[in-house]
Amino acid sequence: MSKFNKFIPLDKSWLTRVGVLDIINGYADIERFISDQKDINDDILAIRNASIAWRKNQKINVGESATLYRLLQFASWKLKLNKVFIKEGSLKDRKITDDPNIVNFNQTKLLNLDNGTTQWATATVICGDRERLDNPPQKLKETYDAVLHWETQRKKGLCWEPKYDQTIERQVKTFLDLLNNKEVNYTPLCSDDYCFARVFNFINKKNGEKFWPSLIGHETNRIEEMEYAIKEAEETANEANSITSKDHRVIQALAMWGVVNNKKLVFKNHNSVNKSWPKFWEFLESVKREKSSDFSNNINKASQKDRKLSDKKIINLISDEIKKELNTISLIPSENVMSRLATSAYTLRSNNRYVIKSKIGSRYFMPGRENLGKIITILEDKLCSIYDVEFSITKGFSGIHNMDVVMSAIGKIIKKIVILNIQSGGHSKTRGVALKNGFEVETLNLDFDTWDLDYKDFGRIIEKWEKEKVFIYLDHTVSVNPLNIEKLTRKIPKSWIVYYDISHLQLFYFTRVFKFPKSQNFFFGGSTHKTFPGPQKSIVLLNSKKLYDLVDAEFVKNTSSVHTGSLLALLITVLEMEKFGEKYAKDILEKTKLFAKMLSKELDVVGPLPDLTNTHQICIDVPNISQITQKLASIGVITLPMRIPSKYRSGLRFGIQELCRLGLKNNDLQILSKIIIACVRDRKINTKFNIQIKSLAKRLNNNIKYTLSHKKSF
Known part of the structure; x- marks a missing residue:
């Protein structure tokens, strides 16, 4: 300091x-x-x-x-x-x-x-x-x-003594502690602290209005200016767009937030900081230089140390991680576990085999590997039957790979795209991928009364582009309510095309618990390892031959190996979920609603009424998210900070889909909810919590449900 x-x-x-x-x-x-x-x-x-x-x-x-x-x-x-x-x-x-x-x-x-x-x-x-x-x-x-x-x-006949700015001094200390991942306990004391406290989640908008009504009468209405600036920062980070605020406190707060979160922000009114802190940019550059130097030194030290590790020590590191995993519980909504049978597909030699698409007759051709081609065909046919579509593509490696290839393909016939605002649960990568593929981008919001698309906002976009060809790409990452796609397809012009990334909701659509309309201008897909407990692959499902040819051709251009082992694991998981998926899906939805109800007794759970969630996800608005996630991790509960829809800041996002596959019971939810509430409320964390989590993890991590009984592994 x-x-x-x-x-x-x-x-x-x-x-x-x-x-x-x-x-x-x-x-x-x-x-x-x-x-x-x-x-x-x-x-x-x-x-x-x-x-x-x-x-x-x-x-x-x-x-x-x-x-x-x-x-x-x-x-x-x-x-x-x-x-x-x-x-x-x-x-x-x-x-x-x-x-x-x-x-x-x-x-x-x-x-x-x-x-x-x-x-x-x-x-x-x-x-x-x-x-x-x-x-x-x-x-x-x-x-x-x-x-x-x-x-x-x-x-005394003396002149007064000057002081240095204690408000800025406190903010600098906290900023440096955040940058160095230290535990922080920052309390905003006056209205000049608000912008800094707001962007780093030490206070929310509601309390800012309550404590300092005068904030609306500063250089700007700082309450609203901060919300807008945070939105700009989230949407424009690492792009050419800029933060437009003229308010010195807003600019300083967002610039420090950008450094802590590795976001490259551009400020339109760079010199506004001179009102209170002339050396601000000089300070920030000095911090970034030291951060870069420290990072390089740490990397070099770590690299030198790691180079000296023996093969035995490296294997021990892997073993330690496996043991640690068995003593923890994951509440991350984007993770799941495969059965032993599906996992064992990766140990087969087939995992490393190529299956090249034929140009001379049969769908797959490779002498001696025809059976692998047949197995992949069975997978694709099953997906078409289960999802009630005409075509399926299984060449994708992940949801983001799908996104890039799909946008690249559609970008050949359409140049305008509508995506979901990240403040409404859209994926943080979507805008960047769209711009990379040459699209002109419009963002669409959710209506937080219905937790569906904001059709009033959407009307503006339709009016603007009604006579144009438009691609709607909906990647609903933070999803506590499924989107009404049938309503959407009724509202849009017939020439528009819609893609819905259902990565997070894959299992619910696979089992028909959630349903889609059948339409030529609508297709969907996503990763297969979130609610759907398969491998890290992705699929695309379509009814239009024209769209299938366009998208599949782009995948062919961008892939060689189709990762055969992953496709075998996916087929096994498809067989498991054909038999048990509906029961599993309903168990997830029922237990998630129960969990949300337990947590909402003391925490601010954000979502659609009356249940606060209609999917596998639960969102909670909390202060000081970094400290809370670290505290949860210290007792074996793994979470990931995520932007909470409608709140313009990161909070807790939970998913219990993995735990449900491991045999989670309602009583287990009682234990988890008490521990989470204690961490968020900053209550004393005693050794009892660690013991409870280890005991729960030990029971759950040895018990994968919804598996085929006639074969355990290959």
Whole structure:
């Protein structure tokens, strides 16, 4: 921390208070002090200039500083001086009380003006009010301290002492701790902390509005400005678009968030930070250089150490990881386990064999491997029958591979795409892949009353592109409610094409628990290892021969090996889920709703009413997500922070699909819910929790359900 102290600015709040005390009492020390400084912010420069103008009885330019304006305007009214003030920038548009009679108000009454700002109450204290409130707001307490300090120093014949900005200093310390993965316990103390606290999830929008109503009257309406800026950051990270805010606190907060989260953000109003922190960008570059240097050094040290490991030690590392896995529980919605039979397909020599598509007759041709080709054909035929489609493609390796190939194929006939906003549960990679494939992108939101597509918002897009060919690509990653595809296909123009990535909901559509319309301009697919407990592969399912030829040709261009072992494992899982899938799917849905109900007794579970989820996923809005996930991991519960729809920040996202395949019981959910609530509520985590998790993991991890009985493994 000490090496970055040189970048911390002077405390402009403190200087404004002691500076105005100088101004109204005839001292010029503030002018001399500021003139001697280098790299000072705009608001501090405004104090010096205002002091000079006050002495010379000239018009007083207060710049964009609302604090300086209110303090001097109040003094002018109180002293009946009729000073004239000039406002700059955003200050000209801010609604500020313009009534000289407020000089007769007490501090409590002044605190109710202008959305609860402390600045009018500060002004009366600066002008000699001796009242001292019990438990005053932080900024008013700072005023009491500043007046006491100024008066004490003047009685001694001394000048006041400057301070460095403690608000920024606290934020810097927390930022550096977050960057170094240290445990953080940051509490926002005043409205100037809000932007930083909001972006790092130390406070939510609701509490910001509650604690500091004055936030709506700063350079911007900071409550709404932060929500919009967070949305921009999530959507434009690592792209050419920029953060458009002009608010210095917003820009500083988002820039630090970008460094912590490895997001490359571009700011349209780069120089706005000069209002409070002139050396901000210099500070950030210094931090990034040190981070890069430390990372390189750590990598080099680790590499040197790892190079010296013997083969025995490396094998032991793998063994340790396997043992550790058996003592943990995964609540990640994108993971599952295969049966022993399906897993054993990877141990076969067939796993390493190529099955090349024929150009001379039979569907697959390779002398001596015709049977493998036949087995793959059986898989594809089964998928067509189960999903009630005409065509299936099994060449994909993952959901993202599917996304890239499908967009590349459709991009040959369509140049406009509609994707799901990441704030509505869309995948973080979709926009980038769409841009890479040359699409013009529009984003679609969810309606959080119905948790389906926002058709009012969608109407805007239809009106804009009604006469164009458009591709709708819906990758619903954070999905607590399935989308109504039948309604969607009724709303869109006939020339539009829809693809729905059902990676997370694959099992529910496989078993017909959820249903699709049958349509030529609609196709779907996704990965096969989330609710569907298969290998890390992906499939595409279609009814249109034209679309099949287009997409399949693109897969052929982009793949050689079809990963035969994965296809064998997928076929085995298809056989298992044909027999047991409906029972498994319904068990997941029932237990997930029960789990959500248990958690919602003390936590903010986010989702559709009345059950808060209609899929395998549960979303929970929590503070300090990094600390909570680390705490859960320390006792053996593995989770992954994920962006929560409607909340514009990361929270907890759970899925119990894997645990249900391992034989999860309702009583187990009681144990898990108590542990999770204790971690989120920051209650004491005792050894009992570790013992319970290890015991539960030991029982579940040796018991895979919904398997074929006549063969255990190959």
